Amino acid sequence: MSEKTGGNINLAGEKAWWQKPYRMVQTNLRQPDALYDQKALARETREFGANVLLYNIGGIYAFYPTDLPLHARNPMMKGDALGDAIEAAHQEGLALVGRFDMSKATRIAYEAHPEWFVHNRQGRPLEYNGTYQACVNGGWYQQYAFDIISEALGRYDVDGVFFNMFGYRTTTYSGEDFGICVCENCQRRFRQMYGKALPEREDFACEAYPDYVEFKDRTSRELSGRIYDHIKAVNPRVAMSGQRGKNDFIRMEVQRAVDRAQPEWPYQSGEQARWARAYAPEKMAASTATNFIDFAWRFVSETGAYQELRMAQQLASGATLDYYLLGVMDQQDKKAFPAIERLYKWHARNEEHYTGLSSAARVGLYHSFGTNAYRGRTDARAAGAQAFRGAYRMLLEARIPFDFISDEKLAETDLDRYRAIVMPNVACISDGEAATLDAWVKAGGLLIATGETGLYDERGARREKPALESLPIRERLTMRRDMRGAYFEADADEAEKTGAGLYMLDGVYHACEPRDGAMTLLKLLPPQRFGPPELCFPEVESDLPGVIRGQYGEGDCCYFPWHPDALYHRDSLPDNRTLVTSFLAERPDALPVVIEGNGLFEVTLQRQVETGRLLVHLVNYSGQHNNLYEDPPVLTGLRLGIRGVGPTGRTLVAGADVSAEPSEGGDLRWFVLPPVGTFEALVFEA
Incomplete structure (x- = not known):
């Protein structure tokens, strides 16, 4: 390895490139890009302010002269594009990360081994533009990918590797719903693991589907772990990026999709950075910002202002900088380049301030992989991600520094530094999670929970009583599903504190009995007539609360038996934000x-x-x-x-x-x- 790369060598204890703040440019190369002047590409990347170049190795097409018969060579390549790119990058002082895409292969591999690839219930392979989707449990991923890795990393002195689109896929680039893979490999392995047949479709109404959700996660992570171990066996100096599971640094992606439901979610980049810091705070992380608008228009650039905003969120939450191009630096639409180049060069000048950072926030927002995976089994599934994103917006827009707390890493998280934790409809919680959180509340923490928090186990099965002993309620809740036209009424003291006398309620309300000694706030005004105007007046009141607050040891819990977070995300009424965050304001030590x-x-x-x-x-x-x-x-x-x-x-x-x-x-x-x-x-x- 060239000493100029600063790669995985250790000179006088210096950290490897991937252990420090870096500035990466990803070039997703097309076949003709193998003919581009690799010295020019390396020079242009360095002049842009980057110190890491991501370049194709292989998988679908090899960008080097492979000797493996089923690994298709780039038919437009002359010579050895990868070898030239590595030499040029190292001469410019850049680390080079190689990009593998093992998710697909060409017809050469498919015709030799069709059993390696995804097939649906109609017996069709998942084919797109002459490429075939590989099955996680098939021989392309489980065997041949390891041969490709051995050949490439045995020949070339790359500084890191990245794997594209790893895992299960049921749609094409055009969005066609293909259905789950039912190849012999998937059927056999699923039956071995769960003793049953694959589900008919991805639907929690299918009895086997909860197992299939776990199956996809387990098999993908097992394969990822095997690949990581294999890379280290071939060349231990090579760093592997990833997300969950074994990796050396975390790498994700932020992008727009024109068909995605509006409103646009502007906090995508910061959300990913917070997750990475919660999941693996000891690792460097970044989310590559896609240059283009969407897959169908890969050469129309986002604005420079959008890219700066994405990258500022990354820096603000402890991540680093990463930019993703389709093709090389010679783009037809470069309108975002000046803004990103300025930011990259500014970051290089200020890199010392971004080394060895740890969050100093005192508020945690609970991020539940289990709830995201299994919320489809819960009664309040209609709230979806809206409750979480509403809580995210509440904290951010109230200017409160906060971290994510990951359910997968809860046992390794130092909860003592948090004064408050917000749990927005975190429906699926394990017994171990509940015990850890209860102990934290008992020691003096403030827990704010909404909706169905803790009413299901970690795979979405209904519980007889809430998992959290600290919740100030008895037993399970009775869900009232149609609360359109309902309100919460504040008494005079409450209204003076928050500035609101009425709060709008829509959707669902979880009627429950407060625990002995708990305090209740707000009063439910059940759904009222809202037309014609002559009939718009209340006829019925109730004593059902909008907030239930109770002590638990030295701490306390504020429980909202509704979804102020989801409603805030939908409607953006500041009263809901003020109501929830007012409890945080009672604890100045939570707001540094x-x-x-x-x-x-x-x-x-x-x-x-x-x-x-x-x-x-x-x-x-x-x-x-x-x-x-x-x-x-x-x-x-x-x-x-x-x-x-x-x-x-x-x-x-x-x-x-x-x-x-x-x-x-x-x-x-x-x-x-x-x-x-x-x-x-x-x-x-x-």
Whole structure:
């Protein structure tokens, strides 16, 4: 390996490239791109501000002269494109990550071994433009992929590898629903593992489908783990990217889809970064930002403002920078390039501040893989991801720094540093999760839970009583499904606290009995007539609460027997956000940073472990309007209050020093901020 790569060698204890903040450019290469001048590509990548180049190795087509008979060579390649690219990249001081796509193969492999590939119940292979989808349990993935890896990594000195579209797939690029694979391999393995036949379709109404959800996850992760071990056996210096399971660094993707339901979700990049930091805080992570609008238009670029916003979210949540092109740097539409190049070069100058970061947030938002996988079995499944995204928006738009807490990593998570945890309709919880969370509440934590939280086990089976002892309710809930036209009424004290006398209720309400000693807030006004106007007045009231709050040991739990989070995501009524976050405001130690001033922006707080410095990010969303992303208006007149820092700080974007205002009492130091464009990063000594 060239010493210029800074790759996986260890010079005087220096970390490998993938253990430090990096700036990657992914080139998803077309066949004719093998003819591009590889020296020019490496030079253009370095001049762009990147220090890592992602380049095709093989899988569908080999970008090197493979000797494996079923591994199709790129028919347009002359010579050895991969070898030339590696040499050029290392000469420019770039690490080179090789891209494998084992998810498909050409007709050469399919005709030799059709049993290796996906087939549906009609016996059709999943074919698209002459490529055939490989089955996770078939020989292409389970055997031949290992031969390709051995050949490529045995020949070439790459610094890392990335695998595209790993796992099960039931649709084509055009969105055709193909159905599940029922090849002999899948049938045999599923019966061995679960003693039953495959489900007819992907539907929880099928008795075998919950097992099939687990089957896909188990078999995919087992294969990924085998591939990781094989790579390390062939060349232990090669770093492998991945998501869940074995990997060296985490790599995901953020992209738009024109058919995706509106409104556009602007927080996709930050959401992925928070998940990665919760799942593997010790690893470097990034989500590659796709240059293009959607698969059908791979050469029309997103705006530079959109890409900056995506990448600012990544930096704000402890991830690094990654950009994804279809083809090489010589794009016809380069409108986003200037903004990204400026950001990449700024990041290179400020890289020292992004090394060794750990979140300093004191609020956790619970991210449940189990609920995402099995919510289709629950009564409140219609809330879907809306409850989680509504809670995400509530915290972000209330300017509260927060982390994700992963159900898969709960046992390894230091919950003691969190003062509050929000659980938005986290329906599926294991007994172990419940015991851990109850112990945390008992020790003094504040738990905020909504909807059906804890009413199902980790695979979505109904429980007789809530899993969480800390929930201030008795037994299971009775679900009232049609609450259109209903309200919650606040008494005078509650209305004065939150500024709202009525809250709109729609969808479902979970009627339940409060536990002895619990306090109730708000009062349900059952559905009322809403037309004609002459009949729009209440006839019936109830004593059913909108919030149930109860002590549990030294801590307490606020339970909402409805979905204020999902309704907030749908309707964006600030009263719902204020209602939920008002309980967090009761705990100042949960809010280490406070921002005053107008504008829609995100605030995050990270600590550099080695130096003790605090890094505050403000990300400005004012340029985003549904699916329109333009340069945001500059935010002015902002004041930052922060605990535990010295009297001075430094703004990394504006390049200005800031000094604390004269003390106003309390433990916050207040700083007047310079104008904020897309984002600002402030460094404070502890």
